[in-house]
Amino acid sequence: MATQQINIPDIGDFDSVEVIEVLVSEGDVVAIDDSLLTLESDKATMEIPSPVAGKITKISVSVGDDVAEGDYVFDIEVSASASDDDSAKEATAEATKEITSEVAPPAPVVEAPKAAPAQTPVSNSKPVNAQSMGAASHASPSVRAFARKLGVELTQVTGTGPKGRVQQTDVEGLIKSVMQCSGSASGATSGAGIPPIATIDFSKFGETTTEALGRIKKISGKFLHASWLNVPHVTQFDECDITEMDQFRKDQKATAEKMGIKLTPLVFVMKAVVKALQDFPSVNASLSPDGQSIIKKQYYNIGIAVDTPNGLMVPVVKDVDKKGIYELSRDLMEISGKAREGKLSAADMSGGTFTISSLGGIGGTQFTPIVNAPEVAIMGLSKAKMQPVWNGAEFIPRLVMPFSVSYDHRALDGAEGVRFTTTVGRYLSDLRQLIL
Secondary structure, eight states, X not given: OOEEEEEXXXXXXXXXXXXXXXXXXXXXXXXXXXXXXXXXXXXXXXXXXXXXXXXXXXXXXXXXXXXXXXXXXXXXXXXXXXXXXXXXXXXXXXXXXXXXXXXXXXXXXXXXXXXXXXXXOOOTTXXXXXXXXXXXXXXXHHHHHHHHHHTOOGGGOOOOSGGGOBOHHHHHHXXXXXXXXXXXXXXXXXXXXXXXXXXXXXXXXXXXOOOOOOHHHHHHHHXXXXXXXHSOEEEEEEEEEOHHHHHHHHHTHHHHHHTTOOOOHHHHHHHHHXXXXXXXXXXXXXXXXXXXXXXXXSSOOEEEOEEETTEEEOOEEOOGGGOOHHHHHHHHHHHHHHHHTTOOOTGGXXXXXXXXXXXXXXXXXXXXXXXXXXXXXXXXXXXXXXXXXXXXXXXXXXXXXXXXXEEETTTOOHHHHHHHHHHHHHHHHOGGGGGO
16 A cells, blocks of 8 residues: 655645644544644634545644644555545645635624534533633634633533534534523523524425535635624615726727636726725725724735635635736636635635625626625625716716625724725726826
8 A cells, every 4th residue: 555645735825833633643544535633823723634545654743833835744554445646636636625714703703503512501600610611621722712702611512523622613502502591591681692593493384405504605604794793884885887998898808818818897896996995095904803903904905706606705816906907807717717616725715905796797786795804895796787877968878887885884984985985986987097
């Protein structure tokens, strides 16, 4: 049997990350995609799966070690039934894709899991012993920190993760059970107090089927929920005349096709947005964790929401201010293709300063996108249509595109929000202003 070395895959824009768990031992037999290591930075927790099936023969890392992309960590004796080298390379690429970033929300959010795991009964009057919390519990530092913030003793939590590891949902489940117990005793909601939605047996009304949410939807759902609860959203609606812009795009279409590029309206929107972000630095920013200051960014990386078979993903196009429309079109084609094929790396999805969600190719008139925190604003594009516009003397047909911008009201007030959308609309209506 051949022995294969396992190295750390792409970990995004981190120079090094800490090993917080080694999930296997020498002699263990693993299958493809079984988790081998858990890594953690100050922003994310990442599990590294096995790209091959076989037996662990050597482990060269320990808990507490710092590792970087390409570092050697394991030897695996590949089983006779394992795939050939080409399949192993594809699995390695898949391993990179499976890295799951779980960014902690700005404030603890208690949300009801689909099915709360069975928990050890907790007396409401029993004090929480924060000093001994988690002494004999199997949990990552991020989960321990989450439990400490909420005053939960990990020894009272039943872990549902691999090898009994305590996950954040387990902590939340315990809190939910305590809140429900307290609420039933007092007849009112207590604590953080977001009332749960009533549980209903829908099958008594007719036939039903149950399908598990995909991994991407589970991850994005957690981020969207945290953003919706923590960010005071305001949405500004507007529309702009893109008749000249679209004609210019069509004029350049033949040249773009010769270069193998599909020229879409989105690249012009990206350029107009970046110009407006330069005019309004508070929109290209993030709030500090304590909410007492605003961090204005001097780079312009635009996240593009992409509809994929696995769910919504937001790859990031970097340095939009430094690129022309043809280069941006090529970048957009490449990164959108990677998203739909499930080949995005952590680096492809990090570093965004502003996000655009375009539904114009599908339909609709207006919508309210949810801010992609810790960014402070997001734009939603809807379907453009020809409509009569009064020019002072007569009605003339013009191509009008509706759009919206949702923003964090702590970072932007209403006046600045509407000035931003008006500026974007002005740039899209007259592209010549982008060079002034």
